[in-house]
Structures are given as C-alpha cells and as structure tokens.
Amino acid sequence: MVDFPALCILTDRQALPGILARIPPRKAPVTATTPPPAPTPEFPSPDPAIAPVPARPFSRRNRPVSFFDLPLATLEERVVALGGEKYRAKQLWGWAYDRLVPGYDAMTNVPAALRETLAADLPFGSMHLVREFMADDGETVKLLYQTFDGQFVETVLMLYPDRATVCVSCQVGCAVGCAFCATGMGGLTRNLTAGEIVQQTVDAARRAREMGRSLTNLVMMGMGEPMQNYAETMTFIGIINDHRGLNFGARRITISTSGIVPRIDALAKEPYQVNLAVSLHAPNDELRSRLVPINARYPISELLAACDRYIAETGRRISFEYALMSGINDSDEIAHELGRLLRGRLCHVNVIPFNPVEVLQFERPTVAGIDRFADILRAEGIPTTVRYSRGLDIAAACGQLRAKHEEERDRMAALPVAS
Ligand code: SAH
Ligand code: SF4
Numbered sequence: 001m002v003d004f005p006a007l008c009i010l011t012d013r014q015a016l017p018g019i020l021a022r023i024p025p026r027k028a029p030v031t032a033t034t035p036p037p038a039p040t041p042e043f044p045s046p047d048p049a050i051a052p053v054p055a056r057p058f059s060r061r062n063r064p065v066s067f068f069d070l071p072l073a074t075l076e077e078r079v080v081a082l083g084g085e086k087y088r089a090k091q092l093w094g095w096a097y098d099r100l101v102p103g104y105d106a107m108t109n110v111p112a113a114l115r116e117t118l119a120a121d122l123p124f125g126s127m128h129l130v131r132e133f134m135a136d137d138g139e140t141v142k143l144l145y146q147t148f149d150g151q152f153v154e155t156v157l158m159l160y161p162d163r164a165t166v167c168v169s170c171q172v173g174c175a176v177g178c179a180f181c182a183t184g185m186g187g188l189t190r191n192l193t194a195g196e197i198v199q200q201t202v203d204a205a206r207r208a209r210e211m212g213r214s215l216t217n218l219v220m221m222g223m224g225e226p227m228q229n230y231a232e233t234m235t236f237i238g239i240i241n242d243h244r245g246l247n248f249g250a251r252r253i254t255i256s257t258s259g260i261v262p263r264i265d266a267l268a269k270e271p272y273q274v275n276l277a278v279s280l281h282a283p284n285d286e287l288r289s290r291l292v293p294i295n296a297r298y299p300i301s302e303l304l305a306a307c308d309r310y311i312a313e314t315g316r317r318i319s320f321e322y323a324l325m326s327g328i329n330d331s332d333e334i335a336h337e338l339g340r341l342l343r344g345r346l347c348h349v350n351v352i353p354f355n356p357v358e359v360l361q362f363e364r365p366t367v368a369g370i371d372r373f374a375d376i377l378r379a380e381g382i383p384t385t386v387r388y389s390r391g392l393d394i395a396a397a398c399g400q401l402r403a404k405h406e407e408e409r410d411r412m413a414a415l416p417v418a419s
Pocket of ligand 2: 176
C-alpha cells in the first residue's frame with residue numbers, strides 16, 4: 001500500500017467543495033423581455049442570407065428527405081418509381097460521392113428529364129450553406145448551414161500536413177447540457193437526419209478537393225450527442241462507408257460521446273470498425289456530475305465498465321477526451337487520480353485545453369499547466385496527447401457560431417418589415 005495515492009484522494013476530496021463552487025451557473029434562458037444583443041465586430045450587420053426563414057416546423061412527418069438520406073438500394077427503388085432505370089442510381093452516386101459535383105445539373109450522362117424529376121422529387125441536399133469562415137491561415141474552414149426549418153448547423157474542416165479532418169454536427173443543440181459547452185446551453189432543438197450529416201461530409205470533401213486535398217478523417221465532435229441520435233448516426237455511417245459511394249473507411253471515423261452506456265454496448269456490436277471517444281473530463285463522480293450532467297444517470301464506474309466491455313468485444317482502443325479547465329479539473333491531484341482510474345486499460349487520453357465560450361467563466365490553464373497535467377498522466381502510464389483546437393478566432397468551440405447567428409436572426413426578426 002503506497003501512501004501517495006491515498007493522500008492524493010484525500011487532498012482532492014478536501015479541495016472539491018472549493019472547486020465545485022467555482023463551476024459557474026448555467027446561463028439564464030433568454031426571455032421575451034431580454035433585449036436583443038448589440039452587433040459584435042465579427043458579425044457586424046444583418047446578412048440577408050440568414051434572414052429568418054418561414055417557419056416550417058420539423059416533425060416526424062415533416063422532415064427533409066434529400067438525396068443524401070438514401071442508401072443506394074433505396075435510391076435505386078426511388079429512381080425506378082420515378083420512371084428511370086435502376087442502374088442510373090449508381091451513376092448518380094458516382095457523381096455525388098466520387099466526383100463530388102454540387103448538384104444534379106452537373107450529372108451530364110443522366111437524362112435531363114430524370115434529373116429534372118429528381119430535382120423536384122428529391123432535393124440534392126436539404127441544407128443551405130450560409131457562410132464560410134477561414135482561420136489558421138486557411139487551414140481551418142468553418143461552414144455554417146441553415147436547415148429547412150431555420151436552424152443553424154456548424155461543420156469544421158481542418159487541414160493538417162498529413163490529413164484532412166471534418167468535424168460534423170449531429171444535432172441542433174444537445175440535451176446533455178455540459179457546464180462548459182456552448183452547444184448544450186439551450187438544450188436540444190432537434191436531431192439532424194442522416195442526410196443532413198452526410199451533406200456536411202460531402203461538402204467538406206468537395207471543399208478539401210478544391211484546396212487540392214482529400215478528406216481522410218471524420219470526427220463526430222461538432223454540435224450534439226451522436227449516441228442520442230443513434231439511428232440516424234448509424235444510417236449516416238452506412239452511407240458514407242459504402243464502397244460504391246464515398247467509401248469512407250470506418251477506421252477513419254470517430255464517434256465522441258458524453259457516456260451513454262447502453263449505446264456504447266450497442267456500438268460494440270455494430271459491424272462498423274469506428275473509433276470511440278469518451279468525454280470523461282473528471283476522474284470522480286462528484287466533479288463529473290457537475291460538468292457532464294448525464295453522469296448522474298451513468299456514473300463513472302458504469303461508464304468504464306461499458307468501455308471495458310467495448311474494448312473486450314472489439315479489441316479497439318478507446319480515447320478519453322479531457323477538456324482542461326483552470327482551477328476546475330487541472331490539479332496535480334486530479335491528474336494522478338485520473339491516471340489511477342484509467343491505468344491498465346487499452347486507452348489514450350486527449351487533453352483538450354478549454355476553448356473559451358462567451359458567457360461561461362471557465363478558463364484555459366497556462367501552457368505550462370497543460371503540459372504538467374499531461375506529463376503527470378504519462379508518468380502514471382497513460383498515453384496522452386494535448387490537442388489544441390483549431391480556429392479559436394472563429395468561435396471554434398462547438399455551438400458558438402450557431403449561437404451567434406441565432407442572436408443575429410432574432411435581431412433581424414425583431415426589425416420592422418418594410419412595406
Ligand atoms: N456530445 C459529444 C460530441 C460533441 S462535443 C461529446 O460530448 O463527446 C466534442 C468534444 O468537445 C467533447 O469532448 C466535449 O466535451 C468537448 N467540448 C465541448 N465544449 C468544449 C469547450 N468549450 N472546450 C473544450 N472542449 C469542449
Ligand atoms: Fe452535448 Fe457534447 Fe456539448 Fe456535452 S459536450 S453538451 S454532450 S455536445
């Protein structure tokens with residue numbers, strides 16, 4: 001029995017009330033009497049492209065179905081029902097997923113009549129790209145979409161010397177409501193459809209190709225909790241993984257989750273060899289429940305047991321994500337506690353220095369503090385990487401861009417209508 005770990009736990013528990021008191025309360029909900037915020041320098045004036053769209057509420061029956069929602073077999077049926085030959089569906093897939101054309105018009109070996117019928121029956125994408133932002137000397141591109149029901153969705157393309165990664169969103173908002181996350185601040189608005197997630201991927205692949213690159217990796221680390229939109233997430237993966245289309249290798253796909261235990265078990269049994277990232281952020285339940293509220297339902301012991309079952313079933317390594325916040329979860333004691341918790345598992349820790357979010361008072365630790373935390377984990381025997389987020393100057397923390405644009409849309413909605 002070594003004294004040091006016990007001392008660490010004791011010190012940690014003693015420090016905990018002080019740490020918890022520092023976790024800021026969630027932002028008050030915006031009410032009808034809240035005045036609209038003033039324009040900010042990054043978003044100086046209303047843009048007609050993001051004018052409020054006529055309300056077409058999303059519902060189970062009123063959901064957009066676009067070309068990108070359909071697996072190949074379903075597209076074949078649709079093409080035949082519209083009077084085309086079955087083999088045309090493969091041609092359409094070739095144009096959309098291999099040649100990455102932006103619409104039916106470019107599919108020149110498909111009869112014009114069929115293209116017109118398709119355009120009327122099955123839109124080529126249901127979301128409208130409203131803005132594109134560049135950061136990191138053009139190595140980061142952030143795409144902002146508006147959905148048919150007026151929601152904003154963010155996608156980020158990140159170019160590195162050896163790879164190009166897209167970060168896609170799977171929900172508008174998120175029900176989990178982590179204390180440090182811009183996406184979770186307003187709760188869940190709705191799930192995205194598989195087609196809306198595929199469209200983000202295809203657009204990013206096209207954008208990468210325009211920049212002379214190929215899309216190599218995909219992370220589900222944008223807005224939303226993929227495990228709470230499980231069915232659409234699996235359909236999405238099935239479509240992009242299909243070798244007759246985008247042929248995106250499952251091993252190049254990472255699903256990130258806040259820890260929805262039954263879905264981790266379900267994922268372990270899926271045929272796709274995707275990577276799993278688990279957002280841990282704290283080594284004990286007291287702290288984690290404050291940061292990641294779903295922990296109250298699936299505490300750390302259950303979460304790690306599910307991770308162990310996942311590793312045993314798949315033989316694949318799990319990544320644990322750890323958003324590092326100054327004075328909250330970055331002490332030496334917590335680093336040791338985390339090391340002890342994860343020791344012996346087939347895993348890797350990604351330390352993500354906190355991305356500042358307006359209205360949330362969390363702070364990123366210093367570079368020295370970040371390195372120290374990572375070094376302690378490594379000394380505890382845990383493979384650890386520090387991952388700095390891209391595009392800090394374009395509101396990179398997931399959900400921030402959308403929040404800005406919702407403010408702007410609401411401001412525009414409040415303007416008098418010109419007669
Ligand atoms: N809902 C999923 C995936 C989307 S969030 C999940 O929580 O895992 C992707 C990652 O970004 C998660 O690890 C999340 O905790 C982290 N994250 C969210 N807001 C952040 C912020 N402001 N700074 C650093 N990481 C953040
Ligand atoms: Fe949802 Fe993930 Fe944000 Fe938590 S971190 S609120 S689970 S998107």
